[in-house]
Amino acid sequence: MRSHLLNDTTTERYRASVTEGVERVAATVAAASRPFTGVQADELSPRVAAVDLDAPLHDTVAALDELEELYLRDAVHFHHPRHLAGGDGPVVIPAVLGEAVLSAVNSSLDTWDRSTGGTLIERRLIDWAAERAGLGPAADGVFTSGGDQADLQALLLAREEAGTDDPRRLRVLTSAGARPGIRKAAKLLGLGPDAVIAVRTDRAGRMQTVALVRELERCAREGLVPMAVVASAGTADFGSIDPLPQIAEVCARHGVRLHVDAAHGCGPLVSRTRRHLLDGIERADSVTVDFHASLFQPAGCAALLVRDAATLRHATDLTDHPEPRRAAQERVPGQAGKSLQGTRRFDALKLWLTLRVMGADAVGDLFDEVCSTAARGFDLIAADPRFDVVAEPQLATLVFRYIPAAICSPADIDRANLYARKALFASGDAVVAGARAGERRYLKLALRNPETTAADLAAVLDLIAGHAEQYLGESLDRAS
Template sequence: MRSHLLNGLTAEHYRRSVTEGVERVAAKLATTDRPFTGVTVDALSPRIDAIDLDRPLGDTAAVLDELEDVYLRDAVYFHHPRYLAHLNCPVVIPAVLGEAVLSAVNSSLDTWDQSAGGTLIERRLVDWTAARIGLGPAADGVFTSGGTQSNLQALLLAREEAKSDSLAELRILTSEVSHFSVQKSAKLLGLGPDAVVAIPVDHDKRMQTVALAHELERCTKDGLVPMAVVATAGSTDFGSIDPLPEIAELCARHGVWLHVDAAYGCGLLASLRYRDRIDGIERADSVTVDYHKSFFQPVSSSAVLVRDAATLRHATYHAEYLNPRRMVQERIPNQVDKSLQTTRRFDALKLWLTLRTMGADGIGQLFDEVCDLAREGWKLLAADPRYDVVVEPSLSTLVFRYIPAAVTAPAEIDRANLHARKALFASGDAVVAGTKVAGRQYLKFTLLNPETTTADIAAVLDLIAGHAEQYLGVSLDRAS
């Protein structure tokens, strides 16, 4: 069994095995003609359940043959131009190379004596991102597993910085379309069920600053403590960006921590043409970024940044076996001092190799392309009498609803849209997302693939309409 341990004696075995795996994936990518096969849970589960994990195959080729049957054949492929569903981007090759390197070396980014150069690379990328945001010379941060963890850590820091002796008094103010992780974080932080206050949004799904100002004043009047305002730079459903300068001004006036959730909108930090859409982000106390959403990185690659490095002390604990206090005086850089995680992958390497190969402008050009695509898609939807589109895109998301000419019952239209999404997924021809707007069922394109074209969008709209019309035809036949 030692022949399977990766070391100097097995380097050739490692090379052959990984090469064989890469060749299988490359062949699959080259021949995949749709984003999904349409396989069902009931069809796939028995194949996986039948595998006896206590009887290994022993041979790499046999294992990869089996993997083809239980995973590669039926995976959902984000690289396909008609995958239009969630915030999953196709990935760039330098980042995939980084994934291979970091997995093999297997550095753990909690302490210097487990990572050395990895620690310094992550710190350099944190500094680079903070500079792109404009947080100032005292900024710092750490890589995380994703936006949910980043938001949790930012709100932990905000809670500890808040001047209150009672958790029951604390309030988090955020827009009604912000990410669900804000509510989840409040619960994990021990706050009460009323802790998160939803601020109404305008027609463009942006936080209403008048309503925010009113709520901040109400908190003061009622003896409550607004521990944080969470502004969104790229909402999950709409890609909407809150008015960051006005929100920052209100937070400064009331002495409230401003957190900007830019998990999606962080791609604008590299944009060549649309960076001004997140002006005001430089005034934040903390910022969430997800490189694996809009920097074309594999999951996971994310970070939380803070304006004042000193606030990260609220996540610091010292263990004698790992990061004793003396190491601080010895200026040994242990990233665990800043992180909610202990053992942590060297995910920063993927972004490092991407920047060193493509440059920030290369990333920005790709993100600008999907923003441009969303604008063209919006024009298609706005001109198509079959569809109602909710808002003009600020980033690369389109939310819309099929409206049949012969049906007026909202509930029946809801069912037609829901059926169309499910039928499209089952066909494997395309994958789209869904959401609700004002209680009604809508569909969603999340456009993160520069290879997607307006022709792809038009074709998928026709497929959606066809599935919806088929459902309504069957429904009307049954009714008659």
């Protein structure tokens, strides 16, 4: 029905519908006493499957009532201080406002005539982020849906810059703890199954530069072409930052392109006290930044930054799109030639409003609070004889596991920690993530919320120990 189209005649319906939706969400957030209700898939699935999508309700209130039953009531609350599984976290209100505006106006950021000022805002933010990273006056970039897409495009540029006629010889060197998106990108780019070389790491998951040199020398001996070294600023399991200055020096000596995946670790770019953690990023050829992972933005809001704007032409070659040519001829600003996507949401608006309302320093201060809480959490765990913690956090990730006082096999300890994680999620009292250190199972607290306190962490540690002890006690009972 035309009355549901957003236009000049339906603004009152739009206002009433959105207001009703906002009220429901606000009530849900206000009432959340824990991060999850503990609902199980086999309980929720039949209720969703029973909905007849060919029989509309014809009423916004009724549809929201239904949504409350099927989704809102049991949604995982990332804003809750005991959601400690990382991924995404709480979002700032100016960014949520930006999400509402960009969805309603529905600009597409590929061409000037579909976005006008949106193009200029995105370009200004790319310049701002590149300046923060220190990439130099020739830098450029483009917003992406997330870190994986930015990494994919970065490796595409690296593949094309390598210029070899035999892609089977191409290699990507990255740490064993890199985010899984790197391997996925290599596969999508048609590289061989051995294309990604995992470089040895230290106990904290940081790439060892000596091992990197060894792998580069091996590639040279075997006639392989290292198309890129991918350094991590925020590894998948430990949130660790590779030694960027040393890696940049190695890449310069060996003539290899350097990509820094800072999807999980771009927060220091706005920090007043931790910017030094990313020293060396200014020497990268390309950088992935994921604002929704570090700067309290709704997903997705990320970007690929490049030192040399000319390298983005490799994305243009794939689009078969007349707009980049026309834009260049007519000197009209456009983004179509920079992205792997065609139609693109104006996700940059979320970050723009955040910076204009709060300012970068305020966002950085929130990030610093999270890191400081993680440091206090490390002290708590390190002093607790019930737990073994792997390494002091560089950012806000703690990897640890419960160790029982009684002698147990490593396999039993693994199972106890896995059980504790699942039982904690099922209870809804807290959410934590899993990790591996060597061959053993560990737990992970990936902090994202400045509202999380040391008291929250202490309470979650007690819950984890309780579930693990229950599992081991029941195991002993069964064995006897």
